[in-house]
Amino acid sequence: MNFSNDLDPTKKVVAVVGAGFGGLKFCKAFRSPLAETVLFDRQNHHLFQPLLYQVATAGLSAPEIAQPVRTIFAGQLRLSIYMDEVEAIDLSGQNLVVDGQACHFDYLVLAVGAVTSYFGHPEWEQHAPGLKSLADAGRIRNDVLQAIEHAEAEIDPVALRRLLTFVIVGGGPTGVEMAGAIADLTKHTMRRDFRRIDPAQARIVLIEAGPRLLAAFHPTLSERARRDLTQMGVEVRLNTMVRGVRAGEVQLDGEILPTDNIVWAAGLQAPPLLAKLPVPKDRAGRLQVAPDCSLPGYANVFAIGDCVALKDAKGLQVPGVAQGAIQMGGHVAKIITAELDAAARKAPVPARKPFAYFDKGSMATIGRARAVAQVGPLRFGGFIAWLMWLGLHLVFLVGLRNRLAVLLQWFYAYVVYRRGARIIWSQKVDALPAAAVPPR
Amino acid sequence: MNFSNDLDPTKKVVAVVGAGFGGLKFCKAFRSPLAETVLFDRQNHHLFQPLLYQVATAGLSAPEIAQPVRTIFAGQLRLSIYMDEVEAIDLSGQNLVVDGQACHFDYLVLAVGAVTSYFGHPEWEQHAPGLKSLADAGRIRNDVLQAIEHAEAEIDPVALRRLLTFVIVGGGPTGVEMAGAIADLTKHTMRRDFRRIDPAQARIVLIEAGPRLLAAFHPTLSERARRDLTQMGVEVRLNTMVRGVRAGEVQLDGEILPTDNIVWAAGLQAPPLLAKLPVPKDRAGRLQVAPDCSLPGYANVFAIGDCVALKDAKGLQVPGVAQGAIQMGGHVAKIITAELDAAARKAPVPARKPFAYFDKGSMATIGRARAVAQVGPLRFGGFIAWLMWLGLHLVFLVGLRNRLAVLLQWFYAYVVYRRGARIIWSQKVDALPAAAVPPR
Numbered sequence: 001m002n003f004s005n006d007l008d009p010t011k012k013v014v015a016v017v018g019a020g021f022g023g024l025k026f027c028k029a030f031r032s033p034l035a036e037t038v039l040f041d042r043q044n045h046h047l048f049q050p051l052l053y054q055v056a057t058a059g060l061s062a063p064e065i066a067q068p069v070r071t072i073f074a075g076q077l078r079l080s081i082y083m084d085e086v087e088a089i090d091l092s093g094q095n096l097v098v099d100g101q102a103c104h105f106d107y108l109v110l111a112v113g114a115v116t117s118y119f120g121h122p123e124w125e126q127h128a129p130g131l132k133s134l135a136d137a138g139r140i141r142n143d144v145l146q147a148i149e150h151a152e153a154e155i156d157p158v159a160l161r162r163l164l165t166f167v168i169v170g171g172g173p174t175g176v177e178m179a180g181a182i183a184d185l186t187k188h189t190m191r192r193d194f195r196r197i198d199p200a201q202a203r204i205v206l207i208e209a210g211p212r213l214l215a216a217f218h219p220t221l222s223e224r225a226r227r228d229l230t231q232m233g234v235e236v237r238l239n240t241m242v243r244g245v246r247a248g249e250v251q252l253d254g255e256i257l258p259t260d261n262i263v264w265a266a267g268l269q270a271p272p273l274l275a276k277l278p279v280p281k282d283r284a285g286r287l288q289v290a291p292d293c294s295l296p297g298y299a300n301v302f303a304i305g306d307c308v309a310l311k312d313a314k315g316l317q318v319p320g321v322a323q324g325a326i327q328m329g330g331h332v333a334k335i336i337t338a339e340l341d342a343a344a345r346k347a348p349v350p351a352r353k354p355f356a357y358f359d360k361g362s363m364a365t366i367g368r369a370r371a372v373a374q375v376g377p378l379r380f381g382g383f384i385a386w387l388m389w390l391g392l393h394l395v396f397l398v399g400l401r402n403r404l405a406v407l408l409q410w411f412y413a414y415v416v417y418r419r420g421a422r423i424i425w426s427q428k429v430d431a432l433p434a435a436a437v438p439p440r
Numbered sequence: 441m442n443f444s445n446d447l448d449p450t451k452k453v454v455a456v457v458g459a460g461f462g463g464l465k466f467c468k469a470f471r472s473p474l475a476e477t478v479l480f481d482r483q484n485h486h487l488f489q490p491l492l493y494q495v496a497t498a499g500l501s502a503p504e505i506a507q508p509v510r511t512i513f514a515g516q517l518r519l520s521i522y523m524d525e526v527e528a529i530d531l532s533g534q535n536l537v538v539d540g541q542a543c544h545f546d547y548l549v550l551a552v553g554a555v556t557s558y559f560g561h562p563e564w565e566q567h568a569p570g571l572k573s574l575a576d577a578g579r580i581r582n583d584v585l586q587a588i589e590h591a592e593a594e595i596d597p598v599a600l601r602r603l604l605t606f607v608i609v610g611g612g613p614t615g616v617e618m619a620g621a622i623a624d625l626t627k628h629t630m631r632r633d634f635r636r637i638d639p640a641q642a643r644i645v646l647i648e649a650g651p652r653l654l655a656a657f658h659p660t661l662s663e664r665a666r667r668d669l670t671q672m673g674v675e676v677r678l679n680t681m682v683r684g685v686r687a688g689e690v691q692l693d694g695e696i697l698p699t700d701n702i703v704w705a706a707g708l709q710a711p712p713l714l715a716k717l718p719v720p721k722d723r724a725g726r727l728q729v730a731p732d733c734s735l736p737g738y739a740n741v742f743a744i745g746d747c748v749a750l751k752d753a754k755g756l757q758v759p760g761v762a763q764g765a766i767q768m769g770g771h772v773a774k775i776i777t778a779e780l781d782a783a784a785r786k787a788p789v790p791a792r793k794p795f796a797y798f799d800k801g802s803m804a805t806i807g808r809a810r811a812v813a814q815v816g817p818l819r820f821g822g823f824i825a826w827l828m829w830l831g832l833h834l835v836f837l838v839g840l841r842n843r844l845a846v847l848l849q850w851f852y853a854y855v856v857y858r859r860g861a862r863i864i865w866s867q868k869v870d871a872l873p874a875a876a877v878p879p880r
Binding site: 192 | 443446484501502503504508510511514515519520521522523524539585586589590592593630632633634635636
């Protein structure tokens with residue numbers, strides 16, 4: 001089909017690629033009656049990525065951190081949503097190619113996020129999954145739980161040790177959260193569940209190439225995180241490079257770590273879709289956009305969020321976090337709204353403001369009742385920071401209708417016809433035999 | 441490993457295969473201090489199967505109807521649990537073969553349930569999944585939701601119709617519940633979610649070979665179910681045989697139903713594990729056990745639940761429902777307890793009582809606020825029956841700690857170190873490339 005065919009031809013077409021934090025914010029903020037918006041995403045859901053590690057460690061189930069995109073925008077006029085993969089972008093011709101068909105755009109917003117980077121070693125992925133999607137989280141959860149089940153029936157002490165060793169590569173927020181959650185899971189949740197093995201004997205190793213954890217935080221909080229994790233039984237290895245990953249082992253400088261459980265939280269890069277775009281990129285493939293978030297040479301095309309490398313109006317690199325994507329989404333929505341409005345009134349095109357990032361603060365959870373947080377000059381650790389983290393995330397999830405709704409989800413489903421779990425969640429559907437994928 | 445090696449050699453070994461309703465009840469009821477119990481299941485969870493159709497239609501998420509077996513029995517002494525598939529049963533040698541290793545038993549309880557039967561056409565399975573496991577439910581849910589997403593981007597009217605046609609084969613409780621839930625999903629839940637298509641236009645066809653739905657219920661309730669489903673927009677086809685299933689169509693006598701969505705709820709049979717046992721079986725491969733649930737010729741081996749064909753003490757066929765399995769599990773636990781006790785006291789072996797089934801009643805839900813129920817001579821339909829159904833299932837789930845726990849699941853996980861979602865749920869892991877399965 002031609003995706004633009006059904007749209008009102010008197011209106012401009014704004015295409016949005018990606019329903020993450022940036023794309024979602026853009027679509028919520030952009031309500032111009034002068035345009036039709038077309039949103040594409042490969043998934044049918046928006047994912048609350050900051051809690052993905054909870055799904056990977058069996059703390060939450062998938063529907064609790066995901067929301068169907070259609071539900072979020074139910075009733076929003078002039079917004080068409082397609083669960084489809086954008087295959088190519090023709091910037092000059094102003095067309096997207098989706099499922100072999102064209103979608104013309106007047107404006108384009110690229111909010112495609114990031115994918116896991118193995119720094120030139122894609123073959124490591126099969127042994128060391130990243131954590132970017134529900135499928136990733138489901139895979140890690142199954143692997144972790146199955147390893148412990150297999151350990152219960154394993155008599156070879158070497159194989160047993162390998163099954164009960166968990167290596168997390170990367171000491172950023174995701175790595176810290178995964179290490180802490182696996183420690184909680186094995187050393188507390190599962191404590192009484194097994195007869196032959198003691199899951200509390202699990203070895204958990206967190207590997208960071210740099211000199212400290214949570215490099216984006218103040219050094220005192222990095223040290224606090226290291227100390228807390230160590231107390232929880234996690235081996236923290238700083239200044240340690242991973243040289244290789246194979247079935248059953250992680251190779252370090254002069255050392256082999258035998259393990260059947262590796263989680264890769266070490267790096268991100270821009271998705272392959274952006275590789276062919278004729279615009280400057282940084283080493284991770286992220287688009288180096290103009291100060292207004294537009295692509296150099298293509299004023300009608302914007303990129304926002306994790307797929308972007310941008311020093312903002314204050315000269316600071318905008319961090320690859322939800323707040324950055326959300327604020328960029330709002331910024332671009334304002335620009336396009338104003339320009340459409342000016343064009344309709346035949347007024348001069350208003351000047352575009354450069355994007356300015358407002359840092360609301362950062363937090364990372366470490367484990368049960370432990371977190372670190374910084375807000376401007378203030379820094380918090382331990383239980384206080386964890387309460388802040390809990391409160392903030394509960395508020396965010398309530399915003400997604402996923403927290404309070406869970407309370408009465410089942411009864412509620414019958415009363416108002418909502419179903420909280422309407423999430424397409426499959427593990428590696430692409431790896432299934434063709435027969436299992438419904439024909440188009 | 442030899443699974444019996446770690447056990448107390450002064451005690452008898454009772455092996456249990458299957459952690460469904462029957463196996464679970466047996467292990468709960470069997471607490472003899474004179475024996476070690478070893479429980480095997482391929483999954484790490486007990487599944488509340490009566491609500492599986494809710495997972496398949498996105499009403500509930502997997503962890504809400506499943507409970508880790510280890511959690512259920514946490515702290516129960518003399519019970520070993522292995523997540524492993526039993527490969528063979530040597531009745532005379534009193535050994536199970538599990539993962540290539542032996543497990544000797546003094547008593548054996550087979551509670552292996554049933555699998556979907558395609559009546560000699562296993563090739564239909566790829567186009568018409570059954571509904572027996574969380575993986576099945578996940579597959580059906582993904583297929584149903586993806587079909588509707590694809591419909592939104594489909595312009596060919598014939599292909600569009602096929603995407604929005606749902607055929608359920610089999611008019612028993614599962615078929616009736618699936619048809620009603622898909623009607624609720626498409627005609628209510630998703631009503632406002634799409635722009636180009638109207639999910640309420642979905643065609644839902646329920647096919648039953650016999651003359652009425654819910655053959656195990658009183659005919660007035662069968663008729664009530666038919667009428668309710670018809671009002672909800674489901675086409676009910678009675679006396680209709682399915683002659684073939686292929687990609688994109690169901691073949692009936694002299695008619696082709698074009699559809700991309702087929703659910704098979706037409707038949708069950710005993711699992712392949714039982715095929716080689718030298719005991720009489722019925723046409724569906726179910727074991728024809730003695731009145732005490734033991735296998736003819738093997739007094740120390742019992743079979744219970746859906747894998748059994750038994751006319752009970754009153755001469756009535758025990759139905760393949762949870763109640764039947766649960767009552768058999770309790771019955772066998774009493775027999776083995778008494779015999780071990782007598783042996784320890786060197787008393788004569790007590791006579792075994794024949795199993796007597798107590799019918800507590802039956803119910804099936806049809807849709808939002810509609811159900812049918814019968815308790816002895818009493819029959820209920822509509823809202824009253826649905827309230828009964830709701831209440832009973834809520835009570836059951838509370839029994840599993842899965843309903844109330846959901847309310848404060850997240851906070852609770854931190855307070856008492858429990859995680860409600862600790863369920864291994866994978867879609868067709870066997871179809872994944874070998875690398876994705878952790879090495880043993």
